[in-house]
């Protein structure tokens with residue numbers, strides 16, 4: 165697949181993001197060195213902006229890794245006056261790493277940690293959310309949708325990463341579970357009158373959907 169956005173334009177977009185605190189820069193370096201798939205600065209800043217515009221005070225993340233995307237949502241919630249961000253990942257080691265980084269960033273009073281399969285954790289969660297961020301394995305996207313819908317308040321926002329899957333979504337020869345999962349998730353949101361949905365081509369594409 166060709167690059168969706170040229171390297172030079174990608175750098176331009178990242179350079180537009182304001183400087184991050186040293187801890188977040190460390191997290192970005194770790195992802196770069198290990199090839200760990202974080203959302204990165206441009207998509208992270210966009211998520212932060214969405215959460216600020218919404219005034220989100222309750223955020224749930226599915227598939228949080230070591231907490232880079234969590235840091236952007238926690239910053240927004242803190243600036244919105246405080247609240248909670250649920251960090252959920254099924255890997256104990258990543259959860260531990262996240263606790264260290266996010267504590268160093270001063271978010272101890274905001275973040276709740278859960279080591280679990282993320283969709284079942286959301287199903288068990290109490291109350292509704294202002295914003296839900298989905299970044300689990302892409303094959304799991306379709307089954308996550310009814311649970312997300314049941315836990316997002318009306319007027320709440322769903323953001324899902326990897327909407328473009330490096331162009332694989334338009335490669336009809338790609339029948340992998342991941343590509344089919346993202347296609348079905350996007351199509352169902354687009355076809356459902358209960359959602360207002362856009363795909364924003366930042367980095368690997370973000371689905372942004374407003375629940376009516």
Ligand SMILES: C[S@@+](CC[C@H](N)C(=O)[O-])C[C@H]1O[C@@H](n2cnc3c(N)ncnc32)[C@H](O)[C@@H]1O
Nearest residue numbers: 202203227228229232233253254281282300301
């Ligand atoms: C793409 S990475 C997360 C990156 C993170 N959102 C960020 O941008 O910093 C997805 C992480 O979620 C985990 N994961 C995938 N599917 C999951 C699921 N169904 N439940 C819990 N964790 C999951 C993966 O093992 C991986 O650590």
